[in-house]
Amino acid sequence: AQQLAAELEVEMMADMYNRMTQACHRKCVPPLYKESELSKGECVCLDRCVAKYLEVHERMGKKLTELSLQDEELLKRMQQGTGTA
Amino acid sequence: LRDFLLVYNRMTELCFRHCVCTLNYRLLTGREESCLDSCAARLVRANHRLMSAYVGLMPALLQRRAAEHGA
Numbered sequence: 001a002q003q004l005a006a007e008l009e010v011e012m013m014a015d016m017y018n019r020m021t022q023a024c025h026r027k028c029v030p031p032l033y034k035e036s037e038l039s040k041g042e043c044v045c046l047d048r049c050v051a052k053y054l055e056v057h058e059r060m061g062k063k064l065t066e067l068s069l070q071d072e073e074l075l076k077r078m079q080q081g082t083g084t085a
Numbered sequence: 086l087r088d089f090l091l092v093y094n095r096m097t098e099l100c101f102r103h104c105v106c107t108l109n110y111r112l113l114t115g116r117e118e119s120c121l122d123s124c125a126a127r128l129v130r131a132n133h134r135l136m137s138a139y140v141g142l143m144p145a146l147l148q149r150r151a152a153e154h155g156a
Contacts (some may be wrong), residue, residue, distance in 0.1 A: 012090045019098040027108060050110045055113055056121060057097045063125040064093060064148065 016057060024049035092132070100124035 028045035029038070038046075103111070103121035113121070 008087060008090065011087075012094060015091065016094050016097065017096060023098055023101055026102075027105075045108045048111050051096070051111045052105055052108070052113060053101055056101045058123055059113075059118070060093065060097045060100065060125055063122060064129070065095070067126065067129050 017026065018051045023053060096125060096128050099128070 024046055028049055030070055100121050104124055106115050106117075107114075
């Protein structure tokens with residue numbers, strides 16, 4: 001079970017990495033293929049993009065946990081309500 | 086668990102795309118933070134509603150299909 005969890009985590013990290021790459025490429029690298037080198041602006045943009053994406057990922061995780069805990073509370077209260085009624 | 090984690094990744098991507106528009110700073114701005122919070126809450130509620138609609142409609146559809154196959 002621990003091994004499965006570890007494998008799943010790796011898979012999800014890879015999935016997140018792919019999505020991040022796609023998103024940052026769209027935001028920072030315009031589809032102009034005159035030059036093969038990245039400009040300084042594009043490089044800086046990519047650095048910032050990665051930093052922001054990872055922060056968003058963390059924030060989403062916390063928010064999801066918070067929301068699912070709220071739902072659990074609500075369900076418990078509903079069950080208690082129907083139990084006593 | 087796998088599905089949940091995939092939804093989590095998709096949420097991150099979607100909300101990042103919609104809420105993070107400027108890449109002038111390394112840190113998230115206040116506006117971006119509140120946009121992300123709303124985005125997360127909305128997606129979760131939309132998902133719940135979708136699920137309940139699906140659960141409501143699917144059994145009837147499956148029954149109809151089974152009846153068609155039987156006939």
